[in-house]
Amino acid sequence: MVPGLPVQVNNDVRVFERPNYVYVQTKFGLQVMWHRTFSLRISVTDDYKNKVCGMCGNYDGNPDNDWIVGPNNKMCSFEFNNRTGGSKTKHEPTFGMSWMYGNDTSSECLNSCKPFPPGPACTEEEMQAANKSCKALLESDGPLEDCIEALGDVRVTDIVKDCIFDECSAKFNGSAIVCGDASLMADECSAEAGISLVWRGPDFCPLPCPDNAFYTTCMTECNPTCGDKYGKSCTPNGICQEGCQCKNGYLFANDECILETHCGCPDNTSGGIVPIGASVVHGDCEEMCECGSHGSKLNCTPMKCRADQDCSVINGVKQCACPPLHGDINGKCVPPASCRCSGDPHCYMFDGEHFSYQGSCLYTMVQDGCQNGLPNEAPNFQVLINNNRLMGKKLASRIYDVTVLFRKMNMTVVLHQGGMVSINGDETPLPYQAFNMTISDSPNGVDLISEYGIQVFWNRIYSLVINVAGGHFDGVCGMCGTYNNNKKDDMVMGPTDQCMPNTINIAPGTLLKDEVIFGSSWFHSMDGDDKNCKTDCERLPYPLKCENKQAKKLCSNLKKPKGPLGRCIDAMGKTAFKSAYRDCLFDTCTQGEVTDKYACVAAEQIMATCENQYGIKYKWRSNKFCPQPCPDHATYLECGQKCTPNCDDPEGLRCSKLIGSNCVAGCFCDKGYIYFDGFCRPKAECKVLRRPCSNLVHPGGDGKYDARVQCLTCKDQPSDAKCRETGTWETCMAYNAICDRTIVTSSNGAVSLSRGCKARADCPERSIGEDLCTTKKGQQTCYQCNYGTLREFQQGIKYYRCQEWVNRDNCILDKDAGSKVKGLRGKRYYFSTSKCKCMAFTYNGAGGNDNNFASAGECGEACSSWRLPDRCLLPADKGTGKSPVKMFYYNAKKNRCKKFQFKGEGGNGNRYSNKKECMQTCMQCGEA
Template structure:
């Protein structure tokens, strides 16, 4: 029995990541998340990997038993138990000792000599076949600092003191089991991780298992807000469950079952275990003569991948002839035997924006609607169908360029939006990362400075929350895709196909063809081609020189040229510089996009410095040119879900020592937030409603302290979601009025008077959100004629969709400083201007209406979507 460790959250701290059990006829590997491999191939529990060897679920553990008395249990996280029969007494070696009844000689090294200390002992038992060539030998690490205040708090009844409380949950057990070692280990972790509740729960759980194994009763200690055990559908938590639960084929494995309690999620009445899920008996899977069990719908290949089999209901197995595609190979990969992609390709959309297809074609397209990046057009399986699209926007008043403001992924009946600022919406609700929807088939997490989404069939989507999106697909999709990213057939010349498979005349036509009307915002519009700033501009040569760093053979990107040719990135950079008139931020974005491609190819360039494109990192973090793709988080110090091997590093702001990711921020370890029983994470200070009616409001404070109380919206408010967050917001329309003589009544009823001839902002969007386009309405006053002290409106300015509407006296209207004839309904998409007998009326599709009589009366009406914004 050997175990592989990995770093846990911070330097000098490790935890289990894999357990290998080598037996005479087979090798079994226990993985995080309670997954299991037999001879490198993933199996569904229960299973008989070889004669006399049994695998199954027991409480929180995956358990292996043999006929010769070996018993190995691992919870897929931090608790591993190895039990042997007395026949092995005095015949064993390793970190577990020799089992001769004498603990004084349990410090022998692999050569039989005594170790000088625990570091020497551990290092001597490192295996020669370690799969991780960069693994760190154990080094002496100073004990974590624990000031008197923290030590007193951590040893108290709210933390490690629970383990030794003679009136607590382990009252009976403490009469028979020494808890000193459990308490000391708990204090070590609590000091090192500043009271992180997740680790306290682990120590409480370990103590529970030890007591129950010894036959001693444990009192209930888990609560909804303290160490809740998240149970899968159709099951409930039990402190005293049967060690061998009812399965679809109980007795199939022949496992020995004791009569002692175990902590577990027990299936509800009428349900039994199928793998690690509770299903009705009518949905039980199939037994295979070779000793394997398959769930209903599970697929597997026979040797050579010449047949594909599927488990149907009533224990029926159906097989059909199969052949791997040209872009696939038949073999074992990541524990799964079958047809696998031989490689992968990446499409990027970056900057303003430039689309580099899977096959290397380059398109420049400046539309501000939502467009299909890629989707399968001729897929064999709905299980692997997806759509990736992106929404663009103009920024900074520049209509010549646009940027990606949101990326949308539809997969497994989920609707996922990756938004600016690394925010994420899942089925219309804002979620904190990481999350694993669709029964873990989709992972969404922070990865370096990206939000990363990846699926169990190989799709990866990365968005930096600003301008850069990368979509990676396995080669099994070769020739099966369509969209702005092309068809992935290794031919860049046909990457200009429209949905009807006919070639588009140029990039503008291509982009327009892949617009998603149902997902595009009112008022979005199409622009394209080469920015006018590039046409015979005297600065064009200087802008070219700005981008020359990309192709400089002695520059910081030179080591990458052989693996990622820079020509397309250079062309995109020049295009962006022309469109932004040499903007430094745009230049840095172009260089970042190429650096990301290089990092994917294993060549992460160190190209930034303090004066050139510096990456400003928030408190608690520092810049790294090659950050971890799966950093530790408050909710997952020891992530039970493997980080995919193919994920590249990327430049990022990595949390410094003593800090950890909480949502999107690095916080001190002691400032981690709260995890709900269902798994949702909330940073400290966050407030959220648990009911769709806004009747229960919860807040999070440190040490996973969630406080909830009854709440109601005010009479003039209603409960609804904006950007995925439930809030009490004003009902009806908001109205701001100027009833006369420069007296204003605000949306919330306050009164203001303005007595000058200046221009003032009446309303603008101060807190932009994905679904709320920016607008601004201003007004200029003038003195009344005749020498009076009265003031009246002179002009009203409406800035929307990077255009300006000016309302003047006598129903006179200017659009972008040019007079227009009313009604004007097509000059600005999504905006109409008309006149009535009294008012000039501007209607905007986002629900905003402006009415002006050309003299004293002005009325601005807004929908509730702009409440508080």
């Protein structure tokens, strides 16, 4: 970092500024001019003809070969049309992303890595407004008249198109965009045609200047500055540039025109000028130097960072600071902390205290905005658990889902059983990134990371990890405790008595020893789907004691000094293991488990605590003790990459701010495979667009929505051209639908082509985006799942489309037969909200309402087929494990919620704790 401009580097590079621009000027023929906001000009000398490359082209005099695919093939997973570096392209996303530089992991960057152009960013009204304001650039009698003629229609039209696009995309002051493009036109006129225009005026793009400066269409190229008061250090390039120029006798420094006596101190280390009263840090935070008065020598004093600090640049300022995600509390760097819950559920709090609680409502695990262990102000975030009673008689519960509330953003995120995620009630495909929040999935579970310094990991079944950054030290509260390095004050009586028997009269903030009263005091809200919740508020949910010989045998490995956990026993002490052992006994007994499942759950908790508190991490699993099964094409690693690569982030960089160690244990996709849609899939499948009809812009411009995929459908046609001529559009009612194509070529050369809908998971491996061909008895069958190629898309040939938005308000209207008109009575269809399907009725011919359709298909398109959440389309999946429990799934074909036995682990999102929850999720056909 430099304290001020100008700066000279090795006599070869000079960086200086004007009131409107920052310049980089070199002795090797390169000049860069930056407008400080959104305008950039790069100039090179003739020596670089045919010797440069990049997004500015190759400078060989031929504009037809400038769009060359660059060298990037890692950061952006979509290899458009398999283009390789050096080949030509006309596709802007391909061209732009191929020249991506470095490891930019911001959402703005990675979200632009898409194979198809985005939908319109403007509403019709916004588009009309953008057209109107940008057409000011084309006025034949306007201030840019001479420039329009000099640049030509093609160039000016391109600038106007860019202006309209920018106004639609940027959604901010449109006049700033118009004026920026007008300035670009004027600059090009000056540089290419030698025309200097007086184009600004009081009513069109006025340019305010700072005090002691004036506007001119042709500034002095080498302005006097504090570091060059005669303007002799820069090299004129002969190009006239408009802008603000300091009056005679004034020098330009730090965006102001000042007298020489107000200039600061020269900094011999950086070559810049330090303003009066400002300071600069040198080296590796070794000294701090302050400017006392004009022209004086810098006053430097030694400095040294604390042992727990790093020398870092934060917001442009070099300084001593704690490592990322640590908090600087009372002169010490405080590391992040973890709160973990698993099993039925048993939790280790931020400071290491242990508790178990078997309530069956929604409870607050952690929130910020706390003081002395209680809420003190409106929180930025809250993490809630929703416990579900699996074994009613034994009062054993486990976490059923996790809710994260962001109140300032009015956002509710729910991590459901099976891994489905919903935001404000809408099912959300992963990965998801918005509002400085990232939600990603992996073979091990779902991760949520927020800018508020919180990370939530949910293993999709019963295990939860909450990590908070060090800045929250002594500022959180809830069932995870106070996070102040004192486990003795973690069990604080919470703020509510809403779910507490009248016999309990304990003041909030009181330290407790009773785990059940503690848990109930952090009640958040009722779970209307669990009748046990109401019971637990009337009678505290003390669990019944449950032990048996089988449980003791299965849990015995947890306490063997020479067993797989022996090193942690030595470090933590036997007392710390008693809680984990009791947890294992309770879970194994209450669930009737006959394997070491809950011993492994407890072992995971122990090893995580051992690593977090004692820094001990080693391989403890084996083929005999807690082997970890992994899905196809995945392998268990004790230390794998904590940020799981996926199609949107193929290098696994997007969630680099994960709190905790640099690696994590779990299942990781094998080389050549990448995780998405619940499976480790061949990386090549990332070339194919995923969920193209998700997150579409609402036609009214108010919010976004998801639509069903529609595929061109035909059967046994001789060619794609014939399929497009005779085919029909089918709305795909499969989970994560994709279009499929089958080509059968017989031994005599006859071709039979069919197209239709397919669930992506049902596509054979290696058939997504490429032909999978087999030959039998001289007949070749080639199968492929795709949405069509980019080239076809550009040519207007589509094999898929997104179902159009339909206003479902009409679907909730009652059946209305209307008024009788002789000869016009007939069969029509209406949508029945009570039966959740389209039904026939006799329409009298006139009047009535708009819940009236010509066919069952038209009615279904409008009122039912697109509304069903994707999870409801999944087939029933009993999962794995040996702890069966009664649950419900939705049968889409019969439009019914049906009972089934879930085995306790794995499965998918189409499972519900009771019939009511299933119906509310999948049969809300009466809602618009």
